[in-house]
Amino acid sequence: xxxxxxxxxxxxxxxxxxxxxxxxxxxxxxxxxxxxxxxxxxxxxxxxxxxxxxxxxxxxxxxxxxxxxxxxxxxxxxxxxxxxxxxxxxxxxxxxxxxxxxxxxxxxxxxxxxxxxxxxxxxxxxxxxxxxxxxxxxxxxxxxxxxxxxxxxxxxxxxxxxxxxxxxxxxxxxxxxxxxxxxxxxxxxxxxxxxxxxxxxxxxxxxxxxxxxxxxxxxxxxxxxxxxxxxxxxxxxxxxxxxxxxxxxxxxxxxxxxxxxxxxxxxxxxxxxxxxxxxxxxxxxxxxxxxxxxxxxxxxxx
Amino acid sequence: xxxxxxxxxxxxxxxxxxxxxxxxxxxxxxxxxxxxxxxxxxxxxxxxxxxxxxxxxxxxxxxxxxxxxxxxxxxxxxxxxxxxxxxxxxxxxxxxxxxxxxxxxxxxxxxxxxxxxxxxxxxxxxxxxxxxxxxxxxxxxxxxxxxxxxxxxxxxxxxxxxxxxxxxxxxxxxxxxxxxxxxxxxxxxxxxxxxxxxxxxxxxxxxxxxxxxxxxxxxxxxxxxxxxxxxxxxxxxxxxxxxxxxxxxxxxxxxxxxxxxxxxxxxxxxxxxxxxxxxxxxxxxxxxxxxxxxxxxxxxxxxxxxxxxxxxxxxxxxxxxxxxxxxxxxxxxxxxxxxxxxxxxxxxxxxxxxxxxxxxxxxxxxxxxxxxxxxxxxxxxxxxxxxxxxxxxxxxxxxxxxxxxxxxxxxxxxxxxxxxxxxxxxxxxxxxxxxxxxxxxxxx
Numbered sequence: 001x002x003x004x005x006x007x008x009x010x011x012x013x014x015x016x017x018x019x020x021x022x023x024x025x026x027x028x029x030x031x032x033x034x035x036x037x038x039x040x041x042x043x044x045x046x047x048x049x050x051x052x053x054x055x056x057x058x059x060x061x062x063x064x065x066x067x068x069x070x071x072x073x074x075x076x077x078x079x080x081x082x083x084x085x086x087x088x089x090x091x092x093x094x095x096x097x098x099x100x101x102x103x104x105x106x107x108x109x110x111x112x113x114x115x116x117x118x119x120x121x122x123x124x125x126x127x128x129x130x131x132x133x134x135x136x137x138x139x140x141x142x143x144x145x146x147x148x149x150x151x152x153x154x155x156x157x158x159x160x161x162x163x164x165x166x167x168x169x170x171x172x173x174x175x176x177x178x179x180x181x182x183x184x185x186x187x188x189x190x191x192x193x194x195x196x197x198x199x200x201x202x203x204x205x206x207x208x209x210x211x212x213x214x215x216x217x218x219x220x221x222x223x224x225x226x227x228x229x230x231x232x233x234x235x236x237x238x239x240x241x242x243x244x245x246x247x248x249x250x251x252x253x254x255x256x257x258x259x260x261x262x263x264x265x266x267x268x269x270x271x272x273x274x275x276x277x278x279x280x281x282x283x284x285x286x287x288x289x290x291x292x293x294x295x296x297x298x299x300x301x302x
Numbered sequence: 303x304x305x306x307x308x309x310x311x312x313x314x315x316x317x318x319x320x321x322x323x324x325x326x327x328x329x330x331x332x333x334x335x336x337x338x339x340x341x342x343x344x345x346x347x348x349x350x351x352x353x354x355x356x357x358x359x360x361x362x363x364x365x366x367x368x369x370x371x372x373x374x375x376x377x378x379x380x381x382x383x384x385x386x387x388x389x390x391x392x393x394x395x396x397x398x399x400x401x402x403x404x405x406x407x408x409x410x411x412x413x414x415x416x417x418x419x420x421x422x423x424x425x426x427x428x429x430x431x432x433x434x435x436x437x438x439x440x441x442x443x444x445x446x447x448x449x450x451x452x453x454x455x456x457x458x459x460x461x462x463x464x465x466x467x468x469x470x471x472x473x474x475x476x477x478x479x480x481x482x483x484x485x486x487x488x489x490x491x492x493x494x495x496x497x498x499x500x501x502x503x504x505x506x507x508x509x510x511x512x513x514x515x516x517x518x519x520x521x522x523x524x525x526x527x528x529x530x531x532x533x534x535x536x537x538x539x540x541x542x543x544x545x546x547x548x549x550x551x552x553x554x555x556x557x558x559x560x561x562x563x564x565x566x567x568x569x570x571x572x573x574x575x576x577x578x579x580x581x582x583x584x585x586x587x588x589x590x591x592x593x594x595x596x597x598x599x600x601x602x603x604x605x606x607x608x609x610x611x612x613x614x615x616x617x618x619x620x621x622x623x624x625x626x627x628x629x630x631x632x633x634x635x636x637x638x639x640x641x642x643x644x645x646x647x648x649x650x651x652x653x654x655x656x657x658x659x660x661x662x663x664x665x666x667x668x669x670x671x672x673x674x675x676x677x678x679x680x681x682x683x684x685x686x687x688x689x690x691x692x693x694x695x696x697x698x699x700x701x702x703x704x705x706x707x708x709x710x711x712x713x714x715x716x717x718x719x720x721x722x723x724x725x726x727x728x729x730x731x732x733x734x735x736x737x738x739x740x741x742x743x744x745x746x
Contacts (some may be wrong), residue, residue, distance in 0.1 A: 042607055
């Protein structure tokens, strides 16, 4: 880390280092100390501090979520035991589809199949925060902006599950002809975040989402007019309007959770080459499993 | 250096300066409180000495030197662009801060602690903000509104001061939006409307802090050493729809998501002022990580949710209490007489004012003041039981509705009783208001 002038106002100043009157002998790192000061839960509230709404999430879960999970995509889940029952963990998945159905289905799978169902925080582009309507709805459903500070707080301080898509927009933008070929995994920021929080990474492979919402082409003039992040040509969009984004084809979903990768040592994230290597390994692992799953699949629809 | 003894409050006539001085007066550890401002104080103060001076650094410096001030608290930052013109705000925030910092630096300076009240507007509000700003995070983007630019500049000046004066403990408090029964901000004005306007399609996250907690945080930073920057924000981040629900009001998504600035200009013509920094909050919202200050031993009395509930209670009572309490006017001669005349006998109630300090003799170290005489005999309040049966089970509003039927002596007993127990501000204010109204009525 860069040498910083130790002025009394610098963030890592003396404020954090000494915690006057602490009875423990070892000096407690400032960050550890702060975990004890997380705000308590107010049982009267229906929203979390992140804006997640139990009520609205429940409504979605019971209607659209159930319908798509059980009857439309008929999700099949393997390796759910790889998702830890306690503590922070990062789920890393491949990503596809115009309005990606994979995120919701992974969240639903943890909720339905896991012996200790836990809420999954889905990281999304901050684009949604600036778009009216989405801005209201997206956080209520348990999505948070993909900011490193948000991921760290969720993983380290609040010890929750975070779902990230390192491919980001490049994954959802890819055309049908490029299906199941993983894009670049960002800059490895997700590995860095997991290492900093010392939280395990659980790679996730989703098969089916590419066929459920295929993109045939991009309509750039329409995108420019509407200000959306992209305007894909799908079987139902744009001719059925924005709701056409939800017009998924009934492909069969297979979701596979792979063995978790643990990072127990401190300060691993400072080693940039290690970060890149791990990111590359995870990408290769997901890619390889995807090809295996595709090989085993006999039909797209059943 | 530990606890402060001789305190200079700049901006005494602002809401925060006055509130802080009142809080410090109750602290026997603090020997001297001196307040400066270019305006007369707006709150009744007992032992704070007021000097009417602006932010001329030469004059301030003389005061600091002469009174051997060890702690300077700067509460004067304008953080709400609806209150003054942008030029006056700039003059106050940037130039004023520079002058005050100049007044407390130099080789022969005794100032060992500087507390600066800043605002969470330092962080701004943007689309790609983190959900919780920590103190270590800078602004992700350069400031977009004038008030934010002023705050960033003022903080930069304080930062520079901290670097140049390593022996001085510099505390910088970034307060989020304040709500409460007493404080007036553009947000309390917004929430006082019969329906709360929102931007269509947006439900921003809002964090608040109660006015008492802000005063508490300022006082807390005088008691101990808190070097560095601290966010002051209550636990819990609410969605605006949740806030409006707690207030029991309908929400009105009348502001269009595109061209919001234009709509705000039209609303300003109609008498509703939505300054630009508020518009961006209404769009994107903001959350702060408040754990650093909590780790330094500060405890918030209210969560964000409770703060909103307190405001809601106040808004329901406001029509009843309106005009019950006369605004305080500062009279130099009277204040001087009360402070310095040898004939003033301690904590004699002034006018109809109920003594604010509890009658038990607090050893208030007032060097110049005459020795405190014995406290005036007040009927033993502790002995008085609740005048109404099941009093403790009653809600504040139910109690207030009963007050009108009580005799003056009962009211006084009730006042003492309430103070001893829960000290609900709404009840105390209501009783005081009724008592003062009766006292006025009985006079010829």
